[in-house]
Amino acid sequence: MIDVRVELARNAFRLDVAFAGDGGVTALFGPSGCGKTTVIRLVAGLERPDRGRIVLGDRVLVDTERGVFVPPHRRRIGLVFQDAQLFPHLRVATNLAYGRFFTRPADRAVSRDAVVQVLGIDHLLGRFPATLSGGEKQRVAIGRALLMSPDLLLMDEPLASLDEERKREILPFVERLRDEFAIPILYVSHAVEEVVRLASTVVRLDAGHVAAIGGAAEVLAPTTLAHAGDRFGAVSVLSGKVAALDPAHGVSTIAHAAGSIVVPRLMASVGMTVRVVVHATDVALGRLPDGATSVRTTLAGRIAAITSDVDGPFALVALDLAGGERLYAYLTRLAVDAMQLAVGQSVTALVKAVSIDERGVAGVPRA
């Protein structure tokens, strides 16, 4: 769908990136300063690469060898900035209509009513951007980009400037875009939960290079302790089927081959396949019988590897869970030594439900 191969040097920063995205959501993931936004700007046509090629479907947007550079206004690529960047002098309705004027009637695949309804911005149409909340602005910005019926939608950390509550409010809208408008999305984020929830392909960038490409579980796995600087970013992605809903307690139980996972969210329906993000720092290991603690989520597994830093206080333990998925746990080396953990031992992993971010629990995106 979108094929990007670009090189760019700016002062001390070098970007050299190649990846391809399919029809769903492709996430560009990585720490700030890794070049995510630059990639988005290159695809949008707001920057020119030193060398490279960008192809969208059958249209060549950039080919430095052949001197091709399609300017932004002819790319038909929608862009949602981190901070909405609405036109402050135009009402919401006019903001939404802005791109439509330049869309040929034949290309107008997205209807205004559908966008207004999906984004829930009906009551905002007559207002000026200055009177909207951050979340409302962002929804209007998404609608504005959608209404030009783009061939690709770029979203540059669309939730980063919002508080937690607004994020929870907007994420479902982004999911609905993905599922209802069938427009491929290139989504930039450094939030693991968003990426897992939305993306079918994850491109992990590190210092201007592609560190990994693939499904969320592989790409986000903490493979070495080189990751230790960012131990809070190390996650495992588990998938299972919703087994039971408990409205009285506001939780759902997800059946996994290694045990059951309790998540602090009522899922839409029993039987749906979901993915759960578990931070490695939130996993404890024990040899307890089930039920002896307040922790509801207990998963059985076998230690596959223990990686520890000789000088540092931490050790990363990789567990092979029954059913084949891998769960990572960050422990102190002290705990590893005290429990005499070793490769091959069977242990029980404990995950507190409250530490599971409900934003990271969602139906598996269609590839």
Add this chain to the structure above:
Amino acid sequence: MFSPEEWTAIGLSLKVGTIATLGALPLAVAVAWLLARGRFPGKALIDGLVHLPLVLPPVVTGYALLILFGRRGVFGAALAEHFGIVFSFRWTGAALAAGVMGFPLMVRAIRLSFEAIDDRIEQAAATLGAPPLWVFATVSLPLAARGIVAGAVLAFAKALGEFGATITFVSNIPGQTQTIPAAIYSYTQTPGGDLGALKLSLVAAAIAFAALILSELSVRRAGRDGGRR
């Protein structure tokens, strides 16, 4: 209350100020845009040239205009021959002088308001399919409206007060090039002209004040329409 000559001077000043401001405005907007957003070699030189009338003695600017746009001037001769536009010793010359003197002030104010626009708003418009000129007309220009009004008022006030370049370029001919400042100057050179000088000074102050209030009102109006961010 005013003698016919005084009325003529007042009317002439208003005409010269208005024409100078309106004539300079499109060019000032274009130059301000180039200086604010353009990346081209020689930008510093253009910037310097624009500001020249601000730092040169007005007499020098007037003399330069005389050389360039006088009847035998480089451009003046050609303009007179091909288009019938004559500047020397006409009110048109006074308007040209006033426009040139007010130009840097106008460009400064407009440039600042262009620079204050987050260029990502313009980029958002481009990604929505708007070609550059359309982005300029529907996004940049309206968002810079206050600066444009402020620049125009500043230039108008400057045009009303312009004396040195005007008198050097087109002299001080009653009914032809004698604007309010020139008339005031003449009064001060005439025995018993104090009252006339005072009256015209008050008129000049009143016009400048009225222009300021008008611009303030129009800016407020733009603010109510959501121009405020």
